Amino acid sequence: MAKGHPDQADKGVAGAERLVDERTGDKCDAQTYKAAEAARRSYGNDTPER
Template structure:
């Protein structure tokens, strides 16, 4: 696995260990994307944020 993949796995493990902090980061990123696009993609950012949250909350992410 390359360096980016290693960094991604490390970030996932940190998010699983600190889900409340990870939630704040995901919410901030979602809010920033919505603000910059004028909420044009609000439904898509909501879906993406929910998917990310499930990946570290429920272990629902895919493993490579």
């Protein structure tokens, strides 16, 4: 599904990353960024949305 709708998938990844960062007070920012990048690469969109 993500490969067919990369823009929607990217919004979901960005939202999840933002939510985790908010709940952890940005303590895990590097880890959430790395995980979001891995997710984006998995469906072919490696442009970070920051």
